[in-house]
Amino acid sequence: MRLLRPQHHIRIRVSGFNDSFIDIMDAFYRLLASVKGRYILECKSGNCSSFIELPSQEYQVLVAAPGLISTIKLDTETSAEGRLLPPPRGNELLWCLPSDTQYRQHRNYTRNEIVVGYCNDIAVTLDENALLRHLLIVGSTGSGKSHTAARIAACAHNLGFQSIILDWHGEYEYLLRSQGIRDYVILSYPNLPPVALTASNIPLEVSISVLERTLELSQFQSSILAAFLILSTTQDANLAKGLLNSLTNHINSNELSDIASILDQGNTISDLVYVIAKIFNKYRDEFSRAEQEIWLALIRRLNLLAASRYASLFIIKDSGYVTDYFLRGTGPIVIRLNDILSLRIRKLYAIYLINMLYSQAISNRLSKKLLVVIEEGHNILDNGTISELVAETRKYGIGFLVVVHTPRLLPELSEANFNTIIAHRITSINDRIIVARAIGLDDDYLLAQLEPGDVFIRKPGTKTPFLAKIALEKPCLI
Numbered sequence: 131m132r133l134l135r136p137q138h139h140i141r142i143r144v145s146g147f148n149d150s151f152i153d154i155m156d157a158f159y160r161l162l163a164s165v166k167g168r169y170i171l172e173c174k175s176g177n178c179s180s181f182i183e184l185p186s187q188e189y190q191v192l193v194a195a196p197g198l199i200s201t202i203k204l205d206t207e208t209s210a211e212g213r214l215l216p217p218p219r220g221n222e223l224l225w226c227l228p229s230d231t232q233y234r235q236h237r238n239y240t241r242n243e244i245v246v247g248y249c250n251d252i253a254v255t256l257d258e259n260a261l262l263r264h265l266l267i268v269g270s271t272g273s274g275k276s277h278t279a280a281r282i283a284a285c286a287h288n289l290g291f292q293s294i295i296l297d298w299h300g301e302y303e304y305l306l307r308s309q310g311i312r313d314y315v316i317l318s319y320p321n322l323p324p325v326a327l328t329a330s331n332i333p334l335e336v337s338i339s340v341l342e343r344t345l346e347l348s349q350f351q352s353s354i355l356a357a358f359l360i361l362s363t364t365q366d367a368n369l370a371k372g373l374l375n376s377l378t379n380h381i382n383s384n385e386l387s388d389i390a391s392i393l394d395q396g397n398t399i400s401d402l403v404y405v406i407a408k409i410f411n412k413y414r415d416e417f418s419r420a421e422q423e424i425w426l427a428l429i430r431r432l433n434l435l436a437a438s439r440y441a442s443l444f445i446i447k448d449s450g451y452v453t454d455y456f457l458r459g460t461g462p463i464v465i466r467l468n469d470i471l472s473l474r475i476r477k478l479y480a481i482y483l484i485n486m487l488y489s490q491a492i493s494n495r496l497s498k499k500l501l502v503v504i505e506e507g508h509n510i511l512d513n514g515t516i517s518e519l520v521a522e523t524r525k526y527g528i529g530f531l532v533v534v535h536t537p538r539l540l541p542e543l544s545e546a547n548f549n550t551i552i553a554h555r556i557t558s559i560n561d562r563i564i565v566a567r568a569i570g571l572d573d574d575y576l577l578a579q580l581e582p583g584d585v586f587i588r589k590p591g592t593k594t595p596f597l598a599k600i601a602l603e604k605p606c607l608i
């Protein structure tokens with residue numbers, strides 16, 4: 131046996147096979163993949179030969195395969211006798227065999243791309259467009275998702291992006307440091323930027339629907355809330371009057387301006403609860419018993435927020451200065467969400483933060499492109515409104531990098547939302563099937579074979595994904 135490759139791989143031509151091989155063919159190629167072997171078809175002057183290349187110590191994978199004719203010839207022998215071994219279905223280009231596209235990409239590499247990993251020696255890169263058209267990182271626990279996300283967040287400033295990491299578990303300072311990044315900003319409670327429940331350029335339905343879902347409000351409760359929030363944001367007194375009138379019948383202009391000025395001056399959740407309770411107390415005798423219960427339940431739920439130690443993180447309307455938090459320095463900004471111990475409030479905070487970034491972007495208040503890293507993405511994307519924003523943000527210079535461990539929990543893994551998908555090892559069969567389909571991988575089982583840091587990357591415009599090893603310590607630019 132002759133060693134042909136420096137990594138102790140051997141390349142072997144199999145002289146033939148019989149029908150029993152066909153029955154085990156899929157299992158054979160899976161086993162081959164799991165030992166980092168691959169099938170090669172090589173054609174010279176019209177004569178084609180098939181080879182198996184695998185690490186030399188895994189030689190027995192080949193010997194033990196039923197139906198493979200045991201006269202195994204080394205590729206040094208020239209005769210083309212024997213049958214061609216049927217290729218694995220679909221994925222023969224995957225195993226770091228530099229395909230034409232990858233070669234081309236390598237040769238045309240420009241400084242407008244960052245290197246996320248390598249496939250043998252070929253750099254697998256992402257450009258500005260890939261970041262703005264959103265990335266999804268999927269994988270089971272411990273497969274390397276957060277390391278990959280930190281790598282991309284750390285490299286993104288080379289493409290003119292400010293990375294903002296919504297650090298769900300409080301691990302990104304360590305991750306960035308372990309990748310040699312020192313220029314980062316950590317924002318932690320109580321110094322987290324306050325987020326606004328409303329913004330003049332985001333439809334009120336969007337703002338309300340977040341509260342509605344997170345606080346589990348009924349539609350009637352949402353409409354009460356909407357009436358008060360309209361008053362605080364658009365100052366559209368007639369609309370608010372109309373809404374409040376439909377709730378109370380009697381509200382007068384003085385009361386309206388009184389509410390508006392309390393909300394305007396205070397701008398806190400407590401002020402919101404205060405004005406709602408005030409109107410309720412004044413008109414409660416007019417309400418049926420059921421209506422009273424509904425108002426009281428709304429006040430109770432908002433009070434959960436108002437009375438919590440995190441109340442100061444929420445304001446009613448955006449005062450604009452929040453942008454200052456996000457344009458400090460060039461390194462990634464890590465928002466330590468794990469400091470918010472209540473999961474419900476953590477989620478609410480994260481969603482409003484994204485809302486606010488979006489609002490800042492559409493009003494052109496951001497001077498840089500943003501890459502927003504969202505860990506535990508299903509918590510945030512299960513809210514339909516945020517999924518819609520994600521689809522919109524590209525044109526305003528915000529890209530999302532969403533990390534999920536259970537893709538099944540995402541409402542939809544649509545190509546429209548995520549142009550680049552980076553799939554780490556996935557053990558659950560249901561998740562594998564979803565992801566394999568999304569990335570164009572025929573055999574979902576390959577996803578179960580990956581080691582930490584190994585990924586399949588499906589980039590826009592490619593039919594099959596690339597296999598790569600995420601490069602944690604190598605430079606972002608070649």
Ligand SMILES: Nc1ncnc2c1ncn2[C@@H]1O[C@H](COP(=O)(O)OP(=O)(O)OP(=O)(O)O)[C@@H](O)[C@H]1O
Nearest residue numbers: 270271272273274275276277535582583600601602
């Ligand atoms: N590119 C890589 N190369 C080598 N090892 C890696 C790579 N990425 C991650 N690892 C290793 O894999 C382990 C898990 O990494 P990481 O915490 O990023 O996984 P995860 O998918 O985010 O896990 P969890 O779902 O628990 O958050 C770490 O011990 C890390 O050292």
Ligand SMILES: [Mg+2]
Nearest residue numbers: 274275276277
């Ligand atoms: Mg993680």
